Amino acid sequence: MTIPLSILDLSPISEGSDAPTALRNTIDLAQHAEQWGFKRYWIAEHHFVAVASSSPAVLIGQIAAATEHIRVGAGAVQLGHTTAAAVVESFGMLDAFYPGRIDLGIGRSGQRRREAARKTQEPKTKQPEPKPEPQWRNVDGLVIPPPFDIRSIITDRLRAQMTVLQQPEAQSPDFAEQVDDILAMLRGCYRVKDYDLHVVPGERTALTPLVFGSSKGQSAQVAGARGLPFVASYHITPATALEAVEAYRNAFQPSQYLQQPYVMVSADVVVADDTATAKHLASSYGNWVYSIRKGGGAVPYPDPDKTEPLNDEQCPVVHDRVATQFVGDPDVVAERLETLQRVTGADELVITSVTHRHTDRLRSHELIAKRWGVTG
Template identity: 75%
Template sequence: MTVPLSILDLAPIPEGSDAATALRNTVDLAQHAERWGYRRFWVAEHHFVSVASSAPAVLIGQIAAATQSIRVGAAAVQLGQTTAIAVAETFGMLEAFHPGRIDLGVGRSGQRRREAQRDGAVKREPKPVPPWRQIDGVVIPAPFDITAMMRNPRLKARMSVLQQPEAVAPDFAEQVDDILAMIAGRYRIGDVEAHAVPGEGSALTPWVFGSSKGQSARVAAARGLPFVASYHITPATALDAVEVYRAEFQPSPALAEPYVVVSADVVVAEDNATARHLASSYGHWVYSIRAGDGASPYPDPDLVAPLTAEQEAVVKDRTATQFVGDPDEVAHRLDALQRVSGADELVITSVTHRHPDRLRSHRLLAEHWGLAGGC
């Protein structure tokens, strides 16, 4: 029996388009995804770049109102840029409007970026780069070093306004504990009771998103929460994160056993040549994230020139681990990823320049995977 498939979307803005169109396209994709049998529809959080999913809770509300049964959630709220009470009450409100359909995904990416900036400012001995390898056909590339990217002064300036001046975010584990306490109705500030309204007593369960065998995987394991490993962003370390999560998992009221979701970036078309062409501007987009000022408008594959060897080296780990091809090819590779990771569920993201191509990518995969919704 194949595992469920879900969707992670960024509301990408293609070249020549705008944010309003991207948001409408995301809602349209969610409506199709529900009919096609996808289990969940998650939206990411990004700021100051050419993707429109900057306020996940607002977008989740719109998607949930435009659909009937598919679960909708955040992938993920960046806890380093908000407060536990804001998260508990906001998602508690969404859950009140759409009972049993809201997934609260949380991540520590804001903290992680600040740590990378700090580490980049300190002279350190370079670590040996592990070799690329494959496990049953699943590519495990060498890690990409983000410290140089974090030194970008324009990126640092933009990050500086994602918190109030002089604000210091609590540790990620503390924030997760606070959210759990608020949902359970046992939150206190010293000797003072405090109640999240709405939020307290809701059916919300935090989903922890992680990319390595660091804090996120351990927080999810220690608290018995579901864990999402980002193979589509950090293919070098995602499977390590899953291994640590499973090894350290402690049962909780939310979960008796570990529950793992693994992400993958896919482009599916009727034939391999078409899929490869549609994905041919993906490397340019990743390069804009890593070597520019953040995600650019998604390039038109009909217009881009091939990447130079120097540019390709910057994005090779991502292009080599994108799942591109006809439905059989992509499903075969996803099956290998599921088998190697032991994932209980896969979440896919598919970015193309034209919205109809993105719809077709998700539809073809749903048909081939045998999702229950029918196509």
């Protein structure tokens, strides 16, 4: 039986275009996604880069208003930049307008970057022990590259950006504490000292938090221990997605939300009518990822007709992401998605697809929807 297929969208801004156009394109793609049978349409949260999805809750409301039944949500709200109360209030309001259609996805990305930034500034007391060079692996047909060191993208520019996303001198609580606060607020049993606090709207809604994670660390452990659905990020961190899924399943405890683990895994795809066309459309993807890892954030998505290939020094910086992008005609991409599902045991797959032209992105989603046989 074919498992559900969902979409994660960044509202990417293409080279020569602008944010309003990207947002209109997102609404258009969401409407088509509903017609084609995708189960969910999620919005990522990014700031100060050439993607327009900086405020997921606002955009989710617009998408839900423009569609009728597809589930709409965040993939994911970065808890390191906000408070539990603000998250429950905003998504509670969305649920009040569109009951049963809103997904509350949460992640610790902002917190993780702050931790990495602090580590890069800490004085080194001794030289670390040399470790064996990580190797590329093939697990039953699924490519697993060596891990990418996130500390290499922590620049002064990124540190400056992070200071703007919080009030001066604010400190984010631990991720697990924030998740527990969200769950208590949703259940209507949240207390501060001797006082009951009731989050309105939000309390007693049917919202089920979904936790996004990239490794076997805290996110996977928290999702499993609290019996929440878990989304493993193969499209961003392909090196550690399998261990994240394993850690989640090992930590899982039944809850009011789930009796069994529920795993969703993401993949970056580009589909076209033939593989040669798909490879051309995806040829500027490496340049885009390079801008994220070396330029301080995603640049407007490059036009493949005008973009020069990366040189020999640049290619290794993005090789893990390029090699794990699923590119080809519908049969090629469906086969790789089937491999991803088989190896991870995913209950649902989430695709993200970025191309320079909106028409090509529409076609990419349409082709894989028809080939996969999605039914919503």
